[in-house]
Amino acid sequence: MKAVNVKQPGGAEQLQVKEFSKPLPKQGEILIKVNAAAVNRTDIVNREGKSGYNTNPILGIEVAGEVVDVASDVNIEKGTRVMGLVNGGAYAEYAVMPADRAMIIPDNLSFEEAAAIPEVFLTAYQTLFWLGGLTDEDTVLIHAGGSGVGTAAIQLAKQLTKAKIITTAGSAEKLDYCRSLGADVCINYKEESFPEEVLKATNDQGADLILDFIGASYWEKNLQSICTDGRWILIGVLGGTEVEKVNLMQLMLKRVQLKGTLLTPRSDEYKQQLTQDFSEHVLPLIQENKIKPIIDKIFKLEDVQEAHKHMEENKNIGKIILRIDEEG
Amino acid sequence: MKAVNVKQPGGAEQLQVKEFSKPLPKQGEILIKVNAAAVNRTDIVNREGKSGYNTNPILGIEVAGEVVDVASDVNIEKGTRVMGLVNGGAYAEYAVMPADRAMIIPDNLSFEEAAAIPEVFLTAYQTLFWLGGLTDEDTVLIHAGGSGVGTAAIQLAKQLTKAKIITTAGSAEKLDYCRSLGADVCINYKEESFPEEVLKATNDQGADLILDFIGASYWEKNLQSICTDGRWILIGVLGGTEVEKVNLMQLMLKRVQLKGTLLTPRSDEYKQQLTQDFSEHVLPLIQENKIKPIIDKIFKLEDVQEAHKHMEENKNIGKIILRIDEEG
Structure with a gap:
């Protein structure tokens, strides 16, 4: 699969789309075919090699997509549209996520809109x-x-x-x-x-x-x-x-x-509890269009360098999204 | 009555025992004949003119003594032994205190020991x-x-x-x-x-x-x-x-x-609630001698300069007490 990593710690020019092997869902995890990811400040800090808490070579911490495989102990149907926080690996065609923090995407949201929700x-x-x-x-x-x-x-x-x-x-x-x-x-x-x-x-x-x-x-x-x-x-x-x-x-x-505080380096358990509390109190308001994801601009995954530069220019209102198109 | 004020903001040599008029208990207050007060860091900061929250010309924020007068709306018997926080005015023969934050002194404590309790x-x-x-x-x-x-x-x-x-x-x-x-x-x-x-x-x-x-x-x-x-x-x-x-x-x-945080500049209401919670949970342990006031040294009010110097030398273990002897 194609995914984005960093050649050497540094500027946006260090980002490259490369071939990686598809991740496998471990116990408690789901495999997601990623339709959209979003750019976050923490990705820039990771790109610069300054965070100290990133272990996944593939950048990105949030995705929206479709469940294509699940671990044997997970009870989510394939084809379900989900969004949520991943432990790195979002800028990619496929990503894994603990099943207990996957949020079902409300019907009124596109994948790009859904990818604008989790982290912020x-x-x-x-x-x-x-x-x-x-x-x-x-x-x-x-x-x-x-x-x-x-x-x-x-x-x-x-x-x-x-x-x-x-x-x-x-x-x-x-x-x-x-x-x-x-x-x-x-x-x-x-x-x-x-x-x-x-x-x-x-x-x-x-x-x-x-x-x-x-x-x-x-x-x-x-x-x-x-x-x-x-x-x-x-x-x-x-x-x-x-x-x-x-x-x-x-x-x-x-x-x-x-x-x-920082959200990204927190434990899986914390993220699960936060996601659950949020889902209960906020997802209904998103479904009713009372709260909406704010998208500034959508880039193709291949234009990830431009997407990072756009964030670094501080001109965006709302989120910068990466759309992951199918190959071929 | 005799009491201690500061000639000019500065060192311990600026402290003086002077004649002041006896304070009168306002609504909700009691008048205490002070047997002992204690020295606190905040007194030193006030002596140096650096606190910005002291309005009483007489130094000191905690006393132990006997109730000698009460406002008409207060239901505490004269002669009751009490200790607690005052809004300045502790280094004196008499001091006023909101009645709702007076703590009754456990029988096993002397006035000097009681004066070592409230602030710390x-x-x-x-x-x-x-x-x-x-x-x-x-x-x-x-x-x-x-x-x-x-x-x-x-x-x-x-x-x-x-x-x-x-x-x-x-x-x-x-x-x-x-x-x-x-x-x-x-x-x-x-x-x-x-x-x-x-x-x-x-x-x-x-x-x-x-x-x-x-x-x-x-x-x-x-x-x-x-x-x-x-x-x-x-x-x-x-x-x-x-x-x-x-x-x-x-x-x-x-x-x-x-x-x-700081305790001294907080509101009367806060101090009352804190005192009440403390009285409920800690005074019984003091009565049982499980928790004890720690006294380093007792000075006479007239030796207040020495008492301040002693604290500034950082050699004390526990509290420095001022004993207020009756005149004449």
Whole structure:
């Protein structure tokens, strides 16, 4: 089968489509004929050889496709349309996945739309609810509102709670889109001071919960934007990993709760439980079109270098999808 | 009445005993004839003018004494022996306190022993249980094991859970004492690498919970000592407030939960609830002599400068008490 790996750790030019042998489903697993995969920041970190937790030579962590084979202990019918997180190996014609975290694709979604769901929606769900404990009374600040996780988080917060949603993004187009998804306060971080705007929108109290995909470059500003006893979930480092001079007294005086998290390196058991909770509470809303996957652009697998470059340019609103066409 | 205030923000030499007017109990308050108060780090920070949350000109945040007057809406008998947190004003002959957070002093304790309870035991209780969620299966790393909060935390962890207790201190004498209170692993941070010893004691997993009174100087070492998904409660900055470089990716990879906290600036309501929970679960153990206040040294109120200097020399094991003798 064809699949994408990395020649040498480095830029998008290191990605290549190569012939691999088809994986075999081990106990508890299913084999999926992949129709679509999606590009994630974690794929770029892996491409650069910087993650330290990737063991699969084939890139990619989420797929949508059809079940074509199952292990003897698995009770899923061949032909079932499924989506979900894989432990690497998504940018390929075939991939294996633990059966207990395969989600059945709602009928109203194409494979490309389904591939836009797992990673960003599970991450946003985990961050908002499992780690962030978002409630109706909260104000949540969602950075990178136009990103895959951002667009997912805005929709989830809107549909599952009455929380006030503040988001930041770098263009009017992205902010308009965020507003259409349910964001209440939309801040252009290139033109406005987001801490000032957050304080304005919260009676000078600050946000109860921050979803931080930015990291170092926003450290001080997030500290200004968070309320006393606020929760701050660190889930990405688009703005760098290293903060110079962190004042611990500020963390103590504001009694900040800072939680670092990543989804990809977590255990199979955790991913299964998260998937199950998400399926129960969110898939029905997707079926009713109240929550929708947001696709920015679809690339062919062969154009994977272009797809990575597109993400690195930060211009996307929503997900970048790889379509895997059958050979021949 | 005589009481202690600060001439100008600065060192211990700025402390003076002066004549103040006796405070009056407002609604919901009691007036206490103070027999003993205790010295806390927060008093030193206030003396230096650095806390930003102190409004009472008289220093001190905890007292033990006798109720001599009550507001009309309070139902506590005069003559009752009580201890608890005050909103400043403890280093004095008389102090007022919200009645709903006065704890009745167990019969087996002197006033000096009682004054050694509120701040450090409530802080340790809050940190271990309300914020740290300590369970029987956890390993907890308690820094500054010989300090007031350290000796309280070791006893509370030992008596209320089956958790494994690791502590650090800077002398063999302090470590022996920690062991006698229930610490399982005692590390001399001046002679050993505490992250190495913590990893050794936890099968290379790291501690589930860290009580950090040290801050900046231990930042990297705490990060090495904590387990994946570990909880890290930042409650003091004896080792400085400013961390030169914080690597956020490390916080994400280890999925650290970092919570900053302080007790003194919290609301009256919070202190009342904490006191109530503590009274229910811990006072009976104090009555049975299973948990005991640890007194390092008792000073007369007039020797308050010496008392502060003694704390700043870091040689104490347990609490430093001020005894307030009647005038004349």
